[in-house]
Amino acid sequence: MAIHKVPPTKTILLDYQKQLSLAEEGYNLLDRKREVLLNELMRYIHRLKEVQKNAYADFVISLENFKSAYFKMSQEQIRDVLDFEPQKPKITTTYRSVMGIAVPEIVQSETYPQKKPSLDDSIADIEEVHQKMRQSVLNLIEYANIYNAIMKLAAEINKTRKRVNALENIFIPDYNDTINWVKDAIEENEREEFFRQKTVKKRVRRNA
Template identity: 30%
Template sequence: MKTKPAPTRGNLSKVKKALELARRGHDLLEQKRQILMMELMKHLESAREVQGEMKRLFEEAYSSLQRANVSMGIDNVEEMAQSIPVTDVITIRLRSVMGVDIPEVDPIAESPMPSYSLIGSSCPMDRAYLNARKVLSLILKLAEVENSVYRLAVQIRKTYRRVNALKKVIIPYNQEAERFISDALEEMDREDFVRMKAAKEGRGGEEN
């Protein structure tokens, strides 16, 4: 529990400034929290859409792979898959939202030219390859939105704690300190007035 400041006009001025600063900080942090909440809701909606699309696309990709295995044989499909280079160049950019870095992954080409020889290939194999590229692109998108949701949620929780501390601790303390000092100063002013009046009346009685 903080002790009350000494009832001086200097302390009253400091408390008023601290109270005004706390109120402004509370308003700014509350605005920040609301903006982050809107951004979070947008990413949550995007995450739900991507997850739904992911389920559908995974089923389609698995089905196309099965058809490729039937048409060409599992060994041939595996041999062609080995010739496809690993995608290891992924560009991630950061976009700042109220001080929170939100990742944005550059999309990869979903339908590039196959790196394997078309001789000995088949339509089901080409379809399986294209679907695999779509799955990879969607995985990157899902990683982007889920990472954004996590970062936003962490920052919203921190901001809420600060807003709560200002609202329930710092602002009430300064309000109480302002009332205490103001009341004490008013009481001292009244006492000074009474003493001055008594002193004046006493001097008047002596003159008479």
């Protein structure tokens, strides 16, 4: 805590009372911002765990299906599968504002029909492999976006927390202490002035 060394005047008192009011208002807004960001961060962390779990599950399923299909395919079919380059998914990303922070979000993933390797229609496992691997890619892209959002939110929360702590532990207490000191000094000066005037009046009456 520190008292600002300022002239103990009513003008200074009013100025510091205004500064205190602004500091308290800023504290309330920043504290609210911190709570909103924390809630948003927890939502993203929960979603990140879901996406991670889904991506792993899709990958495991596609791997098992590929193993199953591998033993059913001829060497030529295996070469076709290995040489096949699937079309990359097209991702549309937008940004939404969370307390002034631009947070990325995947809003759409466009899919297009594509030529598949020539395989026997009876081998359904390989089709499942394509679908699951494609979904795994989408999950990984979403994972990267969510992770980026978490990092941005965490950085902003840390910055907001420092501001809240500074207001709560430094600025607001300093303003309060300074205001109280100025009030006490003004009251002391007024008492001294009152007694000085009273003494002057007594001397005037005595000399009259």
